[in-house]
Amino acid sequence: MTALLLPIFAVLIGFLIAIIFKPTVNSGIKLLLSFSGAFLLSTTIFEFLPEIYAVQNKEIGIYIIAGLLIQIILEFGSKGAEHGHIHQKDSKTFPWLLFVSLCIHALIEGFPVSENEHILYGIVVHKIPIAIIISSFLLLSKMKLWQSIIFILVFASMTPLGSFINQQAFILESYKTPINAFVVGVLLHVSTTILFESSKNHQFNASKLGVILLGFIIAYYL
Template structure:
């Protein structure tokens, strides 16, 4: 459990540090293949694990799960109005009026998104799909956070003039998913598993994952041409998630 906490936090912090330590990271050439890989991986885990478990938890009313999936899908659409698509590695250069100012709404939207992701990581789900493949889902979320952390660090560096001033905000982002994980497993675990709340939460987060992953996959090939590195990364993410599902 605590390995997952450390992995989720360290992924964001290391990715943020790379913006300053490795100049090539700022060119973003590696971002699209990683996005394609993580998008395919998350999409596959959502279809094979999150949605089946949510439906299993509410067999008497499966349509309620569908409503929560829709809420998550369109809720993420609204969140991205505030986050400006930073979950997908987007960085919009700040204008003169934004320099020196922290984009609080953007950070808040990213933290809410990350907190929800961490909240479904419940080992106490017993024999459920999430419980069985806990670390597979942790890996997917961690990979998804790498381009987001690089984009956030880059944006804050541009706005605040140095990465040193950006670190408190990167730390807030780094701790969001671990906070959701700890809250679900150690504070409200019985309430989650003893009611339909966990099924609703799984459905909602599955909807956000569907939105994020499909947007990533469409954005990495906007010209609808065959791009071998992106295709290879997409297939790699798909096959890894399927391999995990089979174990």
């Protein structure tokens, strides 16, 4: 039940923050995003990768690469919203490409969360700043409020849906390791993109480095 509820709460918290505080994507949001990326990357490396490679199957790397490639393809539709890149447009049109891409991403990352508590926490921490950024984009657009609410509610439900499918579809049991490896590829792409994108004017950012290290340390001792 925790795996079903926590991702929803994370998105709704982000949505409420966007409604109440109406934040812009400033340095504070970017630092929170950097922390979440570091935390997600660390939980993937410390907890998820060793579990997958315990199978000692050389083909595991193929599935990880496939996950990376699928995430790259998804970002043609989302324009990088999964790692905080979203550009405001004064349009009343519902952003279908963004919506579908984000929902597919969220569905994929939901598959392992019911079986791996650390990955669940990593995804939940990551979802809060992403939900703030996406919600701010929706609320500042010319779309109607009910459309924004539907967008957020469906997006929030996708990760629990992925977890539910993984639990109920027994046919997937035989493919658990390849599926998990595929999810690792998706998470690696998103988290590393957050961390390794250049700072403004390629300047050293001590604050960003500090929160990244904090994310690594907390994930290690979790």
